[in-house]
Amino acid sequence: MAEEEATTTDQQLRLFIERVERMEEEKKGISDDIRDIYSEAKSQGYDVKIMRQIVRLRKLKPEERKEMEMLIETYKAALGIG
């Protein structure tokens, strides 16, 4: 009986791990799709590095973006970056 219980628990753990693994697979698939979109954009002449920065910028609220840009200017000045 104790053995049967252990088996049920092992089975439950296996199911959790397998659910995570399926989700990780899906996530990987989406990451691949994102890479493909960037490749396609690149083949159309767009700069992927800049596009990634734009995607990051668009996640911010306007005031967050302004604050970030101001801080970058401050840090650049502090380090003597033209």
Added chain:
Amino acid sequence: MAEEEATTTDQQLRLFIERVERMEEEKKGISDDIRDIYSEAKSQGYDVKIMRQIVRLRKLKPEERKEMEMLIETYKAALGIG
């Protein structure tokens, strides 16, 4: 005419960016699902940190896993970790 071309290009860039953003949203959704699975496992008494290590280990081939374990032992010995 030049203006129209610029508009088409701007529109194309916008479409690329929006496709990436939709995919990033989906990815975020899946990450949330993974977090939920771990929460559920935790509420069943499983240790999430160990589960994450197991997921990582299961990605490796047996020989890769053995090599990693050997290296960990070597590094532990080098650093005097019991």
